[in-house]
Amino acid sequence: MEIKVTIMYKKKILVIEDEKDQLENICFVLEQAGFETIAANDGVKGLEMAKATKPDLVICDLNLPGLTGYEVIEKIREDPEISEVPIIILSVFPQPENLDIGLRLKVQEYIVKPFNFNDLLARVKQCLEEKK
Amino acid sequence: MLKLKEDVMNGCSFVKMKELGNGNQVEPEARIRVFIIIFVLCLFISGCSTKEGVDLIGMGKGPLEELLNKTSDSPLRVDILNELAYWESWNGGQKPLDYAKSAEDLAKKINYREGLVYARCILGHIYFLNGDFDKSKLVYEEALELLESVECSTGKAMAYNGIARYHQIRGEYARALENFLKSEDICKNTSDKKNKRVLAGTYYGLGALYYYDPEDYQEARKNFKRSLDLGKEIKNDIIITSGYYTIGVQHQSLEEFKEAEENFQKCLNLSEEIGLIYNQANAYEGLGDVYVGQVDELIGLRNMLVGVWNMTSELYCKYSSLNNLFEREYILIRQYSLCITQWLKFELEKKYNAALKKYKDSYELFLKTGNIFQIAEIEKRLGRLYNKIGDYTKLRDNYQIAIAYLDNALKRAQGTNIPKTVADVCEEIIKSYEALNNDQNTSPFYKKLLDKNEFLRKNEMLKQKLIIDFKNSEQIADNERIKGSFLLIGVIGLSIALMVVLGLSIKLRKQKAKIEEQAERLAEALKIEKEISNHKDDLMNTVYHQYKTPLANIDSSVQVLKEYFPKLSGQEIENQFNKILTNLEKMVRLIDQLSMFGKKFNPADYSLDTICRAIVEEIKSNEGSSHTIEFDSSDYCGKVKLDKDILEIMLQNLVNNAIKFSPEGSKIRVELLCEAEYVVIKVSDNGIGIPEDYLKLPFERFHRGSNVKAIPGTGLGLSIVKRYTELHDGDISIDSQLNAGTTVTIKIPKNSHGNKGDHNV
Numbered sequence: 001m002e003i004k005v006t007i008m009y010k011k012k013i014l015v016i017e018d019e020k021d022q023l024e025n026i027c028f029v030l031e032q033a034g035f036e037t038i039a040a041n042d043g044v045k046g047l048e049m050a051k052a053t054k055p056d057l058v059i060c061d062l063n064l065p066g067l068t069g070y071e072v073i074e075k076i077r078e079d080p081e082i083s084e085v086p087i088i089i090l091s092v093f094p095q096p097e098n099l100d101i102g103l104r105l106k107v108q109e110y111i112v113k114p115f116n117f118n119d120l121l122a123r124v125k126q127c128l129e130e131k132k
Numbered sequence: 133m134l135k136l137k138e139d140v141m142n143g144c145s146f147v148k149m150k151e152l153g154n155g156n157q158v159e160p161e162a163r164i165r166v167f168i169i170i171f172v173l174c175l176f177i178s179g180c181s182t183k184e185g186v187d188l189i190g191m192g193k194g195p196l197e198e199l200l201n202k203t204s205d206s207p208l209r210v211d212i213l214n215e216l217a218y219w220e221s222w223n224g225g226q227k228p229l230d231y232a233k234s235a236e237d238l239a240k241k242i243n244y245r246e247g248l249v250y251a252r253c254i255l256g257h258i259y260f261l262n263g264d265f266d267k268s269k270l271v272y273e274e275a276l277e278l279l280e281s282v283e284c285s286t287g288k289a290m291a292y293n294g295i296a297r298y299h300q301i302r303g304e305y306a307r308a309l310e311n312f313l314k315s316e317d318i319c320k321n322t323s324d325k326k327n328k329r330v331l332a333g334t335y336y337g338l339g340a341l342y343y344y345d346p347e348d349y350q351e352a353r354k355n356f357k358r359s360l361d362l363g364k365e366i367k368n369d370i371i372i373t374s375g376y377y378t379i380g381v382q383h384q385s386l387e388e389f390k391e392a393e394e395n396f397q398k399c400l401n402l403s404e405e406i407g408l409i410y411n412q413a414n415a416y417e418g419l420g421d422v423y424v425g426q427v428d429e430l431i432g433l434r435n436m437l438v439g440v441w442n443m444t445s446e447l448y449c450k451y452s453s454l455n456n457l458f459e460r461e462y463i464l465i466r467q468y469s470l471c472i473t474q475w476l477k478f479e480l481e482k483k484y485n486a487a488l489k490k491y492k493d494s495y496e497l498f499l500k501t502g503n504i505f506q507i508a509e510i511e512k513r514l515g516r517l518y519n520k521i522g523d524y525t526k527l528r529d530n531y532q533i534a535i536a537y538l539d540n541a542l543k544r545a546q547g548t549n550i551p552k553t554v555a556d557v558c559e560e561i562i563k564s565y566e567a568l569n570n571d572q573n574t575s576p577f578y579k580k581l582l583d584k585n586e587f588l589r590k591n592e593m594l595k596q597k598l599i600i601d602f603k604n605s606e607q608i609a610d611n612e613r614i615k616g617s618f619l620l621i622g623v624i625g626l627s628i629a630l631m632v633v634l635g636l637s638i639k640l641r642k643q644k645a646k647i648e649e650q651a652e653r654l655a656e657a658l659k660i661e662k663e664i665s666n667h668k669d670d671l672m673n674t675v676y677h678q679y680k681t682p683l684a685n686i687d688s689s690v691q692v693l694k695e696y697f698p699k700l701s702g703q704e705i706e707n708q709f710n711k712i713l714t715n716l717e718k719m720v721r722l723i724d725q726l727s728m729f730g731k732k733f734n735p736a737d738y739s740l741d742t743i744c745r746a747i748v749e750e751i752k753s754n755e756g757s758s759h760t761i762e763f764d765s766s767d768y769c770g771k772v773k774l775d776k777d778i779l780e781i782m783l784q785n786l787v788n789n790a791i792k793f794s795p796e797g798s799k800i801r802v803e804l805l806c807e808a809e810y811v812v813i814k815v816s817d818n819g820i821g822i823p824e825d826y827l828k829l830p831f832e833r834f835h836r837g838s839n840v841k842a843i844p845g846t847g848l849g850l851s852i853v854k855r856y857t858e859l860h861d862g863d864i865s866i867d868s869q870l871n872a873g874t875t876v877t878i879k880i881p882k883n884s885h886g887n888k889g890d891h892n893v
Contacts, residue, residue, distance in 0.1 A: 019681060021711040025688040032696060092680040113680065114687035117695065 010036040011128055014055035016046030016072060017090065018064050022113075026059065029117045030124070043067025047075050050082055057127055059120075062091040073105045086127040090115070188212065192369065192406055193219045210239045210247035214254055221258045222370065222410035224501030228258050249275050249287040256294045263504040263548040269298040289318040289330045296337055305341060312337045325366050332371050335359035339378065353382050373403045373411040380418050384425065393422045409497050410506075416494035417510055423487035424517060430480050431524070484521055491517060505548050511541035512557050519564055531564045538564065678722060682715035689715075735860070737771040740811055741804060747783045748802050758796045761787065765804035769811045772882055778856045785853050786815040786876050793874070794819025809881055810862075816875035822868040853878075 013035050017023040020041065027037040038053055040046035044066035050058060058076065062069035069089065077083050088109040095110045108130070109123045188196070188211055196216050203209045217231035232254045239247035252275040259268035272294040279288050296311030312334055319331040339355030342348045360375030380395030400415035402408075491514050498506045515538035522530035538561040545553040689711045693700070700708070748763045783802070790800040794817040805812040850866075853876075857864045862880035 019685055021685045021715065022688055025692050025711075028692060028696075032699070092684060113684035115684075117688070117691050 010034060011057065012036045012038060012053060012055040013124065014038045014040065014046065014049055014053065014058045016040045016043065016049075016058065016064065016069070017061045018042055019061075026120070029121070033121050033124075035124075043069065043072045047072050050076055050085070051079060054082055055085060056131070057124060058085055058087045059124075060087060060089055062089060062093065070105070073107060077106060086131055088120075088123060088127065188215045191215070205238060205242060207242065207244045207247055210235050210242075210244050210251070213238065214247065214250045217251075217254045218257070219370075221254070221261055222408055222501070224261075224409070224503060228254075232258060245278070245282045246284045246287060249278050249282060249284060250290070252278065253287065253290045253294060260294070260297065261503055265298055265301060265548070269295060272298070285318050285322075286324070286326050286330055289315040289327065289334070292318075293330065293333055293337065300337065300340065308337070309341055312341065328362050328366050329368060329371065332359040332362040332366075332368075335362070336374070336378065343382070349382060349386065353379065356382065369402060369406045370408060370411070373399045373406075373408060373415075376402070377411060377414050377418060380415075384418065384421055387425060389422050389426055393419065396422065409501050410503070413494045413497035413501065413506070413510075416490045416497065417513065420487045420490035420494065420513065420517070423483045423490065424520070427480060427483045427487065427520070430476055430483065480524070484517075484524070487517055488514075488521075504544050505553070508541045508544035508548065508553060508557070511537045511544070512553070512560060515541060515557070515564070516560050519560065519567065522564075522567055528568060531568050534564045535561060679719070682718040682722075685715040686712050734777075735773045735775045737773055738776060740769050740772045740774070740813075741765045743776060743779065744783065744802065744804055744813065747780050748787070750780075751784060751787050759791050759794070760797075760799045762799060762801045763804075764801065769804065769806040769882070772811055772880065774860055774880065778859065782853045782856050782878070783813075783815070785850070789850070789876075790815055790817035790819065790874070793817065793821075807879075809883075810879045811882060813878045813880070814875055816873060818873040821870040821872055821874055822866070823870055850876075 013030055015023060015026050015030070015037055017026065017039075018041050023039055023041060027039050030037050038049050038055060040049045043064040046058075046060065046064070047067060049055075050072075060069050060072055064072070067075070069091070073087055073089075076085065076087070087105070087107045088111060089107055090111050090113060092113045094112055108127045111120060111123065191199075193216070196212055196219065200209070200212045200216065203212060213231050213235035217228045217235060220228040220231060232251055235254070236248060236251040239245070239251055252271055256268045256271035256275065259265075259271060272291050275287065275291045276295075279291065292311045292315040296308045296315065299305070299308040299311065315330065316334045316338070319327040319334065322328060322331065335355045335358045339352045339359065341352075342355060343352035356375060356378045360372065360379065363369075363371030363375050376395045376399035380392045380399065383389075383392035383395060396415045396418035399411055400419070403410075403412040403415060491510060495507070495510045495514065498510055515534040518530045518534035518537065522528065522534065538557055541557045542554065542561065545557055689708045693705070693708050697705075744765065745763055748761060752761050787800060787802065794800065798818045801814070801816045803812075803814040803816070805814070854864050857878050857880070860880045862878055864879075865877050866874065867877070868874040
């Protein structure tokens with residue numbers, strides 16, 4: 001008898017953001033869209049969570065206490081276990097012109113705050129598709 | 133949103149440009165300043181030794197004239213004539229030349245050879261002030277020749293000084309230094325008053341050299357102070373006023389406007405009192421510079437504000453369907469913004485007018501004294517100011533006025549043949565023409581413009597040539613310095629051998645240590661300077677971040693409410709509204725702080741104990757953090773005169789700092805102590821502390837410690853607190869240990885009446 005075990009699981013998204021209000025709202029919207037979320041409110045915790053939970057996607061603010069967003073991303077890319085995870089940057093600053101984020105940090109998306117949640121969701125889904 | 137970003141970025145780039153601009157402007161400014169300061173070197177002129185022992189140096193112009201009438205033909209009369217020539221030289225005209233000539237004739241007649249030497253030196257000084265530099269040098273060299281047969285240390289020092297000035301204004305710094313050092317050597321260990329006056333002049337010269345060549349402002353300021361102190365010691369008002377002026381210039385180039393203004397004002401008051409037109413004009417010019425500097429600061433602020441306001445209204449329009457939710461706050465923000473913009477406009481125009489008035493006062497006075505070089509200098513400044521006013525008002529007339537002034541300045545500067553000034557003026561004039569060219573309304577003047585373009589091309593070439601000349605002269609000076617240093621190495625080698633033989637190596641070691649120490653200090657000063665400029669770059673980022681973050685938070689809550697309204701529970705909806713409200717409050721607080729700029733300082737009697745307690749309670753209720761804030765006042769201090777709103781901001785800043793930089797849940801202490809004359813407020817925490825390198829400049833604007841990168845802030849907090857403490861006549865000090873905690877102590881005198889009655893905050 002052939003047993004087919006399919007484990008259905010929600011995609012896990014790690015959100016690293018130091019503004020509590022913003023963090024709660026992002027998690028709320030993602031959960032409403034059927035994702036599982038893990039919240040971290042500073043860079044150090046964010047990196048720990050990334051290593052411990054191995055998320056399917058990371059959404060990361062740049063201006064973070066502890067470790068800056070760039071530092072978190074670099075450390076994630078150095079860790080072979082999670083180095084392939086897609087990352088979306090969220091920042092109040094416009095994307096620096098001289099920084100090719102795709103090339104240097106292998107970051108998929110750069111979103112400037114304030115942002116539209118539908119846009120965020122669309123990009124999240126696109127990132128997860130591409131990963132497959 | 134695209135437009136919005138552009139606006140904000142325009143704001144950013146303006147501030148950046150301003151900083152760049154300062155970097156480029158202050159430097160040529162500094163060069164010119166040096167030239168001006170050099171004039172001050174002329175202070176040394178005086179008699180070598182008057183046998184009768186009358187104190188001519190401490191005397192004003194009036195008493196000297198009186199004394200002259202009472203004196204018959206004698207060496208004393210020559211000395212008095214010399215002193216008078218020196219005095220009048222500052223006020224220009226034919227008078228100083230007459231005095232100097234009659235001093236010379238009389239000295240020849242009675243064969244008073246020392247007197248003859250001074251008369252020559254004063255003549256050189258007068259020629260120098262009139263912009264006739266070559267003639268001035270010639271006369272000084274003649275004096276040196278005379279000195280081969282006359283023994284007079286002061287005269288020799290004066291002549292070397294004069295020659296040093298000549299080289300300095302030509303940009304030949306190595307030669308200038310050499311001659312200044314010769315002069316210093318002669319007068320260094322003197323107790324003679326006249327020699328001290330020469331020494332004061334030499335310190336000015338050395339200060340100017342440090343100021344320009346290695347740009348060692350600390351060392352320059354030290355030399356200027358030395359000179360001022362000497363001036364006070366020998367009670368010579370000319371040296372004292374010039375001292376205040378140069379120290380003001382120092383502060384001005386470091387953008388310490390308040391200190392600069394104070395010193396210029398001191399110079400102005402004293403010069404007016406003694407009737408020294410030259411330094412009075414200098415002081416007016418300095419004050420004008422201060423106001424221009426402040427205008428630049430205000431414009432930066434205004435552009436920032438415009439960016440913030442555009443952002444707010446854009447967001448508001450984007451969610452117009454939810455307007456009624458935060459209409460009240462929106463209107464509040466708008467009112468604040470309008471208020472501030474109005475105030476800024478008012479303040480800007482006030483400053484422009486003040487600067488203009490000071491420059492014109494200065495211009496008038498210099499026209500009276502007839503110092504061509506100084507007149508060119510002030511015309512250049514007037515031109516530059518009119519260019520700025522043109523940029524601000526967008527009225528083309530201003531550029532035309534600027535061109536008129538600059539044209540004059542150019543003619544004069546070409547006459548004095550100082551390449552750097554000509555180059556500066558050309559640069560400014562080209563700016564005016566470019567502005568006129570870019571102005572679309574200029575078309576009726578098209579034909580005229582063609583001529584101007586011709587001028588532009590010609591002058592561009594002239595400018596290039598001048599710059600090359602100037603560079604060449606610098607290069608020659610450099611080569612000389614290299615040659616000089618070979619010679620120096622030889623001399624040093626020889627003297628080392630001698631010293632070792634003589635067992636004097638200890639002395640040498642001391643000297644070496646001193647040189648090393650100086651180099652170290654220079655490196656240190658440069659490092660701090662660089663850090664400050666880095667922090668200024670950070671400022672735009674942090675301000676941007678601070679304003680945009682609450683807006684982004686509001687935006688996201690509004691979206692959640694809009695999209696998920698039916699799914700939200702009553703509690704969740706309330707939460708979202710609360711988020712919007714707290715973030716709006718954050719915005720209002722930020723704008724509130726900006727609005728404090730326009731407030732008048734308004735002290736009244738308050739019981740400090742009650743008021744501090746109330747403020748701490750308010751902070752506690754506003755802060756959602758887990759910190760414990762303790763308030764402790766064991767003594768009752770009685771009533772103290774202070775401004776409640778300002779005290780509130782001071783305490784808020786200090787407590788917010790303590791919260792930001794200490795771990796969650798830790799304790800923050802606000803303590804109130806009574807001393808005989810003072811009340812003392814202490815705010816302490818157990819936070820990350822302040823690194824030693826930062827403790828040197830904790831009150832510097834935009835300066836942030838190296839360990840606070842991840843914690844948002846503008847680096848303005850402590851500088852605001854310091855300024856407000858000063859308004860209360862108080863003192864502020866800071867005591868900190870890395871990773872152990874920080875205590876900020878504020879002392880306010882009990883019977884303070886506030887710094888200045890209607891001072892702007």
